[in-house]
Amino acid sequence: MELARASGIHIGKAGGIVSDKFLRTSVENVFTCGDCAESEHFITKKPVLSALGTIASRHGMAAGENAAGGERVAAPVLGATVMRLFGLEIGSVGLTETQAKDANLDVIAMQVKYPSLPHYFEGGEEVPVRMIAEKQTGKILGAQILCREAAALRVNLISTAILAGVTVSQFADSDFCYSPPCSDIWAPEAIAAQTIMRRLKRS
Numbered sequence: 001m002e003l004a005r006a007s008g009i010h011i012g013k014a015g016g017i018v019s020d021k022f023l024r025t026s027v028e029n030v031f032t033c034g035d036c037a038e039s040e041h042f043i044t045k046k047p048v049l050s051a052l053g054t055i056a057s058r059h060g061m062a063a064g065e066n067a068a069g070g071e072r073v074a075a076p077v078l079g080a081t082v083m084r085l086f087g088l089e090i091g092s093v094g095l096t097e098t099q100a101k102d103a104n105l106d107v108i109a110m111q112v113k114y115p116s117l118p119h120y121f122e123g124g125e126e127v128p129v130r131m132i133a134e135k136q137t138g139k140i141l142g143a144q145i146l147c148r149e150a151a152a153l154r155v156n157l158i159s160t161a162i163l164a165g166v167t168v169s170q171f172a173d174s175d176f177c178y179s180p181p182c183s184d185i186w187a188p189e190a191i192a193a194q195t196i197m198r199r200l201k202r203s
């Protein structure tokens with residue numbers, strides 16, 4: 001950052017190097033990506049420091065391509081994360097309820113706990129999912145998940161849904177796969193979407 005400041009590159013409100021959607025900085029022929037760069041959050045449109053290897057890699061590829069004359073738009077930033085702690089996987093994508101309210105969004109958040117496999121099949125686990133959706137449109141804005149395995153797959157699925165502007169109704173009715181040893185008829189995240197959908201219909 002010292003180098004960036006010394007060179008007169010514009011530093012933004014979040015404390016990172018500012019760029020346009022092609023990752024061009026305020027100095028000609030200088031591009032930015034990674035932990036030192038600010039990005040626009042896909043939902044709030046506010047500048048954020050993502051500080052994630054996922055975004056650093058995607059923006060690094062785009063910045064490299066653009067430095068060589070390309071016109072690749074920087075990948076959207078939703079903050080999809082997953083980690084394992086003492087055998088428990090913790091996944092998050094998009095906004096939490098607090099972040100959504102801080103961004104003045106009118107949201108509904110519901111938490112469910114649903115088994116990953118049918119009750120008549122051994123194995124599986126109760127998966128808590130908290131989902132956040134915009135009240136007016138029903139669009140999914142975020143989710144947090146706790147489970148022993150496959151949190152990354154659930155986070156990635158919801159991430160794609162958010163980026164595509166999918167509503168809780170569309171997500172709840174999605175053609176997800178089912179087979180007792182692999183997945184129940186309803187995935188926990190689909191149950192979370194269904195719960196919000198019903199609540200929105202009642203309000």
Ligand SMILES: Cc1cc2nc3c(=O)[nH]c(=O)nc-3n(C[C@H](O)[C@H](O)[C@H](O)COP(=O)(O)OP(=O)(O)OC[C@H]3O[C@@H](n4cnc5c(N)ncnc54)[C@H](O)[C@@H]3O)c2cc1C
Binds near residue numbers: 033034054055
């Ligand atoms: C402990 C830890 C765990 C993480 N886990 C995850 C994770 O699970 N998932 C995830 O998405 N992200 C994770 N991250 C974040 C991720 O590592 C960073 O967001 C990503 O590496 C940022 O990439 P970058 O290219 O901006 O910086 P870096 O990867 O830090 O690369 C910067 C490079 O520049 C070099 N350098 C520094 N100064 C100079 C200099 N003066 N001259 C020449 N070279 C220099 C450094 O040696 C380094 O190689 C983790 C970070 C940490 C610290």
